[in-house]
Amino acid sequence: MLPPGGRISGVRLEKLLGSWRRGIPRQCSADLVAAMKLLVADGRLPVGTRLPSERELTEVLPVSRTTITAAFDQLRAEGVVQSRRGAGSWISGPVGAGGGITVADDTLIDLSRAAPAALPSVRHAMDVAVAQMPEHLASHGYDERGLPLLRQRIADRYAARGLPTSPDQIVVTSGAQHAWALVLRLFVGPGDRVLVEQPSYPNALEAVRASFGIPVPVPMLSDGWDVDGFEAALRQAGPRLAYLIPDFQNPTGLRMSSESREALAAVLRKARTPLVVDETLVELSLDGSPDPLPMAAFGGDSVVTLGSASKSHWGGLRIGWIRASSEVVHRLLSTRAGIDLGTPVFEQLVMAALLESPESVLGQRREGARAQRDVAVAALREHCPQWSFDVPVGGLGIWCALDGPVSTRVAVMAQNHGVRLVPGPRFAVHGGCEQMLRVPYTQSPEVLREAIGRLGVVAASVAGTGFPADADLSLPVA
Ligand SMILES: Cc1ncc(COP(=O)(O)O)c(C=O)c1O
Known part of the structure; x- marks a missing residue:
């Protein structure tokens, strides 16, 4: 064929x-x-x-x-x-989860996704949802907005974060990625430019390309967002939309300060460029510092916010949402039917149960992530001393600076040592970031120690200081 x-x-x-x-x-x-x-x-x-x-x-x-x-x-x-x-x-053929490498699949450690396993709370929420299903089974089950109960609880969560929100401003989706695709469809046509951070979340960049938009990267500074750089890019590129991840940015882990939020909202307003804010990681603050107000509190109706259950609760729920002005919600709903006809009812009920008293569940998630981060930080310092990084204050990954432009080489070799990673250039619009590598800490502490120990061998051999690069490692690893 x-x-x-x-x-x-x-x-x-x-x-x-x-x-x-x-x-x-x-x-x-x-x-x-x-x-x-x-x-x-x-x-x-x-x-x-x-x-x-x-x-x-x-x-x-x-x-x-x-x-x-x-x-x-x-x-x-x-x-x-x-x-x-x-x-x-x-x-002609896909490469399996192991990348077609010789390591047996059960020894392959997947560090390509910064996504945690479910906590027991998800299982409990499923029991609640099962009990609630009968009343929903009596209806047709199609609802392009999402269940009123879930929209109310999502709106309450924004209010608790200092952003009054009505349930009518919420549209429930099948994950934040789906939410982004719906928003892109509304705002972006062929050839339109979309301002993005560099580095940024690869699937978000892919979604821009899939909608025939052109991602225009604005480099991040080592400690945050370059407001002047955004202002210049807005002037030069005339983008249709901007997409930012201000909370524990994927992959840098940085969080935007209140001052930068205010300044960025002002330059976007001046340029009349709508802003899409991806808050997928917002609940994962790990250092207990006070949360800044959500970006939409600074940008008003020109900000569309994307939310997700995936990092706070579980990616397998495939629950996300959009928070927007009533006008944007109306336009979104009138075009959604061209893509899908709503989000599964059972998963919405599970999410509604998780949001009934979210603080204790989120506390557990943060505690687990903090412990995993600390294990990853200690293991990287021990096994990969030639790499440097800032300890992330939130999110689920460490953005490491390598000892040279070797990210792809490290990722290729890591596969042969039974660790799957996404190399730095994947987070860049036109390549680049070859000196950077994201190391997620969503695996268990034991698996993280094992994986980063293997990365130490790779790091040393790439640097030419240790294990020979072509050594035949046997991997009797659990
Ligand atoms: C910044 C960001 N946005 C969106 C997603 C995808 O979220 P969802 O699983 O809700 O589609 C991820 C997942 O890694 C992410 O990091």
Whole structure:
């Protein structure tokens, strides 16, 4: 069958591959295979993507044609790439959770998602929801706004954070990602620019591209948001929308100060650019410092806020929401039917039960995350002393600065040592962030210690100070 996907140019593939070479000549084609599989595994080379010819790649990659041919042969043998005379080569098969690597799946530790397991509270909330289902089973169950009880409790949560909100301002969605896709559909058309932080959450960037928008990155400063940089970008790019994660930003973990919120809201207002604020991680403050007011308290009706159950409670609920002005809610509801017809009732009831008295549940979540963060911080200091980072005050990941532009190489090697990570360039709009790596701390303390111990071996071998890079590690790891 012919490939259905688009074609990637040699230049673009070279950019995506990043710094994949370990500098060991006899390992070159194996490294190229591993780097390609990483791109397939994390979605940057979707199945169906047509690849540049080997000749074109020889012109852009700093390796010989023989190396490229050997790498393509290997990828074909593993079913990742398929080729046909006249049609070229394309990505033909997905790479499994392990990235198609040799480590047995049960030893692979997944640090590619900063998402926690459910607490027992989710199970209790399910019992409550089961008891409430009969009355809902008597109705048709379609509701594009969301259950009134849940919308009321979400609105109460905003009020408790200092932002009075009516249930009519809330639309329940199937997660924050779905919420963002609905908002993009309303605001952004082909070629429209969307201002984003750099680095930012990869799936949010992907959603902008999927709506044919153009993400325009504004670099973060090491300690926060560059308001002047945003003002300049607003002037130069004339964006249709801005998208920010002001609370425990993914991946930096930074939280925007009240002063920056006020200043950013002012420059956005002046430019008449609506702002979408993603508050997915907002409940995960780990240092007990007072919460700033939500961004919408500064920006008024021009701010659309996205919320999620995924990080505070559980991603498997697939519950999120939008808080917006009545006018935006009205427009959202009138276009939603083109995408879906509402969010499952049972999961909404579970979320409503979780929000009945949220503080104790959130307290447990924060306590667990704090302990996991501390384990990850100690393990990184012990095993990866050549990496540096600020201890995050909230959120679920540590944004590490590596000892060189080696993030892709570290991620490729980490796969071979049984740890799955997302390399820094994934968080950047046009590549870059090659010196940065996100290490989530959502696994259990034991698993985190094991994973970061393995990363220590990778870090040392990439730095050339320890274990040989091509050492054959046996991984008898639980
Ligand atoms: C900033 C941010 N937004 C959205 C999401 C996705 O949230 P949901 O699971 O509610 O779709 C995530 C998940 O990692 C995230 O970090």
